[in-house]
Each structure stands twice: as C-alpha cells, then as structure tokens.
Amino acid sequence: MEEKVIEVRGxxxxxxxxxxxxxxxxxxxxxxxxxxxxxxxTGKSVLIKIVVGLLTQDEGSLVVLGKNVASLxxxxxxxxxxxxxxxxxxxxxxxxxxxxxxxxxxxxxxVKNLSKxxxxxxxxxxxxxxxxxxxxxxxxxELSGGQRKRIGIARTLILKPEIMLYDEPTAGLDPITxxxxxxxxxQVRETYDTSSIxxxxxxxxxxxxxxxxxxxxxxxxxxxxxxxxxxLNASDERVKSFYDYNFIT
Amino acid sequence: xxxxxTKSTNFITPKTDKFFTGLADAFRFVKRFxxxxxxxxxxxxxxxxxxxxxxxxSLPLISLTGFIVGIVFTNQSRPSLSxxxxxxxxxxxxxxxxxxxxxxxxxxxxxxxxxxxxxxxELGSMKVTEQIDAMEVSATNPFKYLVVTRVLATTxxxxxxxxxxxxxxxxGSFMSVHSNEMxxxxxxxxxxxxxxxxxxxxxxxxxxxxxxxxxxMVGCYKGWNSPKGTEGVGKAANGSVVMxxxxxxxxxxxxxxxxNFFRMS
Numbered sequence: 001m002e003e004k005v006i007e008v009r010g011x012x013x014x015x016x017x018x019x020x021x022x023x024x025x026x027x028x029x030x031x032x033x034x035x036x037x038x039x040x041x042t043g044k045s046v047l048i049k050i051v052v053g054l055l056t057q058d059e060g061s062l063v064v065l066g067k068n069v070a071s072l073x074x075x076x077x078x079x080x081x082x083x084x085x086x087x088x089x090x091x092x093x094x095x096x097x098x099x100x101x102x103x104x105x106x107x108x109x110x111v112k113n114l115s116k117x118x119x120x121x122x123x124x125x126x127x128x129x130x131x132x133x134x135x136x137x138x139x140x141x142e143l144s145g146g147q148r149k150r151i152g153i154a155r156t157l158i159l160k161p162e163i164m165l166y167d168e169p170t171a172g173l174d175p176i177t178x179x180x181x182x183x184x185x186x187q188v189r190e191t192y193d194t195s196s197i198x199x200x201x202x203x204x205x206x207x208x209x210x211x212x213x214x215x216x217x218x219x220x221x222x223x224x225x226x227x228x229x230x231x232l233n234a235s236d237e238r239v240k241s242f243y244d245y246n247f248i249t
Numbered sequence: 250x251x252x253x254x255t256k257s258t259n260f261i262t263p264k265t266d267k268f269f270t271g272l273a274d275a276f277r278f279v280k281r282f283x284x285x286x287x288x289x290x291x292x293x294x295x296x297x298x299x300x301x302x303x304x305x306x307s308l309p310l311i312s313l314t315g316f317i318v319g320i321v322f323t324n325q326s327r328p329s330l331s332x333x334x335x336x337x338x339x340x341x342x343x344x345x346x347x348x349x350x351x352x353x354x355x356x357x358x359x360x361x362x363x364x365x366x367x368x369x370x371e372l373g374s375m376k377v378t379e380q381i382d383a384m385e386v387s388a389t390n391p392f393k394y395l396v397v398t399r400v401l402a403t404t405x406x407x408x409x410x411x412x413x414x415x416x417x418x419x420x421g422s423f424m425s426v427h428s429n430e431m432x433x434x435x436x437x438x439x440x441x442x443x444x445x446x447x448x449x450x451x452x453x454x455x456x457x458x459x460x461x462x463x464x465x466m467v468g469c470y471k472g473w474n475s476p477k478g479t480e481g482v483g484k485a486a487n488g489s490v491v492m493x494x495x496x497x498x499x500x501x502x503x504x505x506x507x508x509n510f511f512r513m514s
Contacts, residue, residue, distance in 0.1 A: 052386050078388035092383035096371075106387040109290070159387070 002029040004063075005163055005195045006051060011060035013046055020046050022219030023060070026197075028163070033189060033196045035210030035227075037203070037242070042216045044199040045089070048165040051197070052086050053077050065162065082110055085156030085194070089168040091148040093140040099151055100136050103127065106159050122158060129191060130154045130184060146177035153184065157192060164188060164196040170205045182208040203231070203243065215239055278470050282400060285393050292398050299402030303364050307410060310359060315414035318355055319421025322346060327429065336430060340437050341444035343422040348445055348453050352415040354501060357460035360407055361493035365468040368399055369489030372472025373482040381473075396473060400465035407461030408454050415453070452508045459500055467493040 006028035013021040020043035028034050038044050049055040050062060053069055062069045067080055093102050103123045107114060114122075127133045130150040140148060149169060156164065169185060170178040182205050188194060198209055206213050207227050214224040223230050223239055231243040323343055330336050372395060375381050384391040423437045468489040475485035 049382075054382055054385060081386055081388045084386070086383070086386040088379045088383055090378055092379040094375075094380055094383070095378075105384075106389065109389045110387070155383075155387075 002032075004028065005030050005065055006197070007061075007063040008047075008051075009061045011047070011050065011062060012058045013043065013050065013055065014058055019219055021050075021057075024216070024219070024221060026214060026221065028195050028197060030195050031189070031193065033185070033198060033209050033211050035198045035200060035206040035213045036216055037201060037206055037213060038216035039201065039242070043219055044216055045167050047216070048086070048167060048197055048199055052081060052084050052165060082159055083162045085153075085159070085161035085164045087149070087153050087156055087164065087166045087169060089171055091140075091152035093143075093148055093151055093155070095140045098137050098139055099127070099132075099143075102140070102151065103155050103158050106155065110159060126154045126158045127151075129157065129187075144177075146173055146180060149173065149177075149181055150184065153188065157188065160192060161194060164192075164194045166196060166198045166200075168200055169198065170200060170202045178202065178205065179208075181205075185209045215242065274474065275470055278473070279466060281392060282397060282466065285390070286397050286401070290390075290393065292394055295394060295398040296401050296405075299398050300406050303360070303402050304406040304410060307360060307363055307406075308413070310363060311356060311410055311414055312417050314355060314359055315352070315417035316421040318351060319343070319347065319418035319423075320425050322351065322418075323422040323425040327425075339426055339430070340422070340432070340440035343426075344419065344441035344444045345449065347418045347422070348415050348449050350501070352418055353411045353453055353457050353460060354497070355418075356411045356414045357407060357457070357464065357497045358494060360403070360410065360461075361464050361467075361497060362490050364403060365464045365489040365493040366486040368403075368465065368468030369472040369475070370482055370486035372396075372469060373475035373485030376473065376475055377477055377479065377482060392473075396469040399469055400462060403465030403468075404458055404461040407464065408457035411453065411457040411460075448508065448511060452504065456501070456504045459504070460497055463496050463500065464493050467496065 004027050006026070008024055008026040011021050011024040011026075012019075024043075024047060026034070026036075026047075036044050036047065046055060050057050051064060051069070053072075056070065064080060065083055067076070069077070069080070072080060093099075094105065097105065100120075100123055103126060104119055107119055107122065111119075124133060124136070127136060130153060132147060132150050132154070135143060135147060135151065140151070143151065153166075153169075164185075166185065169181050173181065185196065185198065185205075186209055189196060196209075198205065200206060210227060212225065213227050213230045214221045215230065216222070217236075217238055222236055223234070230239065234240045234243065323339060326342055327336060327339060330338055330342065372381075375395070381391045381395070384394060419438075419441060423432075423434060426432050426437060427434075471485045471489040471492065475481040
C-alpha cells in the first residue's frame with residue numbers, strides 16, 4: 001500500500017455566508033502529483049491554505065505527514081511547515097530583499113549551525129536548480145513574471161520539503177514560460193522526491209504535471225482520476241465545458 | 250417578547266459595533282506585542298536596519314523643520330517680550346517651549362507623517378502580495394519580524410530625533426537671537442540650561458518614547474489589518490497618519506496634566 005502524505009476528510013470552510021468548501025475528501029500519496037482544477041472562486045487556494053495552516057477548517061479532518069493539523073500547537077505547526085513548500089500565485093517574494101536574501105531568509109531562521117559559506121552554497125545550488133544563478137544579487141522588481149515564479153519555488157526548495165503546494169503556478173505567464181514552469185514542477189519532483197498538490201485552471205499544466213486530476217465544483221470534488229479518464233470520457237457537462245473552453249478558446 | 254428583545258439590542262448600530270470590535274482588535278494587537286517582545290528570536294539585525302531607516306532617513310526633514318521652528322518662534326516671541334522690556338528672556342522662553350512641547354510634538358508629527366505612513370503602506374502592501382503569509386509558511390513569525398522590530402525601532406529612535414530637533418531648534422533660535430541681540434553662543438546656552446529643570450528633560454524624553462511607540466504601533470496595526478487590494482494599501486497609509494496624529498495630541502494633553510501635577514507638588 002502506498003504511503004499517504006496528506007489525508008483530507010469532509011473538509012468544510014465558509015466565509016460568513018459564503019460556503020466555499022462543502023465536504024472535500026482528498027488523498028495525496030508519496031511521490032505523487034495531484035492537480036486540483038476548478039473555476040476561480042471554487043475554493044482551490046483555500047484548500048491548500050488550510051493544508052499549510054494559514055486558514056483553519058470549520059469542519060472535517062486533515063492529516064499531513066501523520067499529524068492532525070488542527071491539534072498542533074504553533075511550535076509543532078511550524079515544525080510541520082518546514083516539510084511543506086508553498087509556492088504562491090504572485091510568488092510573494094520579499095521585495096525589500098535581493099534574490100539571495102530571499103533565499104537565505106528561511107535558512108537563517110530555521111537551520112541552526114549553518115556557516116555562511118555553507119548557506120551561500122545551498123542558495124547557489126537551489127538557484128542553479130531553477131536555472132537562475134545569474135539573478136543572485138537582483139531585486140525582485142528587476143525580474144520577469146516567470147523568473148519570479150522560479151525564485152518563489154527556489155525559496156521553498158531551500159528547506160528541502162517533502163510536500164510541495166503550488167498555487168496557480170502558470171497564472172499570468174506566456175505559453176513558453178508556462179511550459180518551462182511545468183517542466184520545473186516535474187523536475188522538482190524528480191530531484192527533491194516531493195509529493196505535490198498543484199492548484200490550477202490551466203489544463204495543459206494539469207496534463208503535463210499531474211498523475212491524478214481532481215475537479216473542484218461548487219465546494220466538492222466532482223470527478224477525480226487520470227487526466228484522460230476525467231476529461232476525454234467526461235459525462236458531466238460542467239467538466240466537458242471546462243475542457244472545451246480551455247482548448248478551443 | 251421577541252420584539253422587545255430586538256428593540257433592546259438595536260442601540261448597537263453597525264458603526265458602534267465596528268468601533269468596539271476595532272478597539273478590541275487594537276487592544277489584542279498591543280497585547281500580542283508585549284507578549285512577544287521578550288522572547289527570542291530577537292531579530293537584532295532587522296531592528297538596527299529599521300532604526301537606520303527611521304532615524305537616519307528622517308534627519309534632513311527633521312533638521313530643516315526644527316531649525317525653521319526655532320527661528321520663527323524666536324522672531325514671533327520677540328515683539329511681545331520687548332514690549333515688557335524682557336527681550337533678554339528670549340533664550341529661556343524658547344528653551345522651555347522647545348524642550349517641553351514643540352520639539353517632541355513637531356518631531357512626532359513629522360515622524361507620524363513620514364515613518365507611520367511608510368510602515369502602514371509597507372506592511373499593507375506585504376499583506377496584499379501575500380509576503381506575510383510567505384513568512385508564516387516558512388516557519389518564521391511575521392509579527393515578530395515585521396511588527397516587533399518596527400515598534401522597537403520607532404520607540405528607540407523618536408526620543409533621539411526629539412533631542413536632535415531640540416538642539417537644531419535651539420541653534421535656529423540662537424541665530425536669530427545672535428543677529429538681533431548680539432548674544433554669544435555661551436551666554437545663550439547658559440540661559441537655556443538655567444531655564445530648564447530635570448523634570449522638563451525627563452518628561453520630554455518619556456513623552457517621546459510614548460510618541461515613538463504610538464507611531465510604530467499604529468503604523469503596524471493599520472498595515473497588518475489593511476483590507477486586501479491596492480486601495481487597502483492607501484487606506485492603511487492614510488489611516489496610520491491620521492490615527493497616530495490624533496493619539497499624539499491626546500497623549501500630549503494627558504502627559505501635560507501628569508507633568509503639571511509633579512511640577513506643582
């Protein structure tokens with residue numbers, strides 16, 4: 001039996017009268033990439049924000065790497081967070097720091113007894129892995145959208161996470177850069193042996209990066225399975241239209 | 250019965266509710282600061298960086314304003330004192346006015362505008378672009394790194410800036426006094442220090458610490474709680490200045506009552 005790294009059961013979340021998640025079930029197995037698809041506002045990002053403890057669920061259970069997230073105290077939650085990398089939709093690079101300082105930030109605070117040369121070596125290694133070693137001393141404002149995404153991913157990789165959560169990794173990027181980011185996601189899994197949840201509404205990204213696809217509709221997973229099974233044999237009109245609009249228009 | 254219940258709770262309008270909820274939020278924010286300031290990690294490097302940003306970068310504006318205030322206040326006071334043949338009291342009058350009230354107040358108001366708005370806008374923009382969330386998911390306490398450091402920096406730096414403004418203001422006043430009454434620098438400062446008491450100086454410093462804490466805390470609170478979107482950043486910056494200035498005047502009034510109590514007793 002494959003090892004589960006994330007187990008979500010009956011997850012519900014509302015913001016006042018808006019019921020975003022209405023009972024979500026999801027399993028993520030070790031080494032697997034699961035893509036969560038859905039229209040804007042269906043609660044995709046809310047789901048992974050709950051996984052990493054940025055939001056708390058109203059109901060349901062969430063077990064990450066064997067720990068029940070809701071029962072963790074802040075110290076335990078931070079310990080768990082070190083094993084989870086979160087790539088934000090808008091990269092969320094600290095704009096008052098250079099690329100190097102951005103990457104050093106989590107290292108300095110979380111890895112004790114790391115000498116300066118060792119730290120610099122790790123920063124260079126991870127920058128090299130995303131193909132942006134030349135940006136070491138640049139400010140985030142000097143980078144392109146695609147470069148910012150890569151640096152954002154590099155910043156999460158520096159702590160060598162076991163799980164990666166990607167929030168709209170290809171949103172707002174040109175098609176060529178999207179391909180580069182999709183390849184990077186696959187490369188990260190191979191190099192760092194991660195399991196990932198990828199939130200997107202880009203079907204190309206889903207097809208290229210996902211082992212399994214789950215479509216979130218009206219706060220619940222409507223359908224789940226391999227990309228071909230979900231879309232090519234879709235019986236649900238909403239899933240069909242999602243596929244048609246992505247590839248035709 | 251249910252109508253009666255509804256009527257009896259109607260006096261809590263949405264505005265009243267919002268006001269008291271905001272007050273409770275602000276109280277929790279200040280409480281969190283005092284709960285976290287004592288425990289490691291202390292983020293010394295960030296405190297020093299913020300002290301530099303807040304202190305050194307404010308020097309040109311503070312210098313110009315302090316100097317002009319010194320000259321203007323001296324020139325405005327001279328005719329009234331001369332009428333009573335008391336022009337020689339100018340250094341003493343200016344010293345008391347600047348050290349007791351104008352130095353701290355002018356510095357705090359300028360810092361509220363310059364530093365408070367910049368803290369509010371910076372934290373607001375960090376919230377909007379999810380940089381605060383990014384810190385949290387990388388197991389760093391963003392409150393400690395962003396709020397505690399900035400509040401400590403304003404609390405340390407505003408008293409230093411106030412002492413600097415006092416000095417620059419007195420130098421401006423000296424230039425005016427020297428060019429009109431031909432008073433030497435030594436005589437001017439002997440009269441200045443004769444007029445000042447220990448209570449004047451200590452109350453000025455303590456008041457400045459309070460102003461600095463207020464400016465940092467209000468800027469951080471507004472930025473930390475800014476609504477999402479670019480409009481939220483603007484609101485956070487504007488709200489920081491307005492609220493900090495309002496609180497500074499209230500504090501000035503309260504401190505004056507306390508100091509006067511000690512002066513009388």
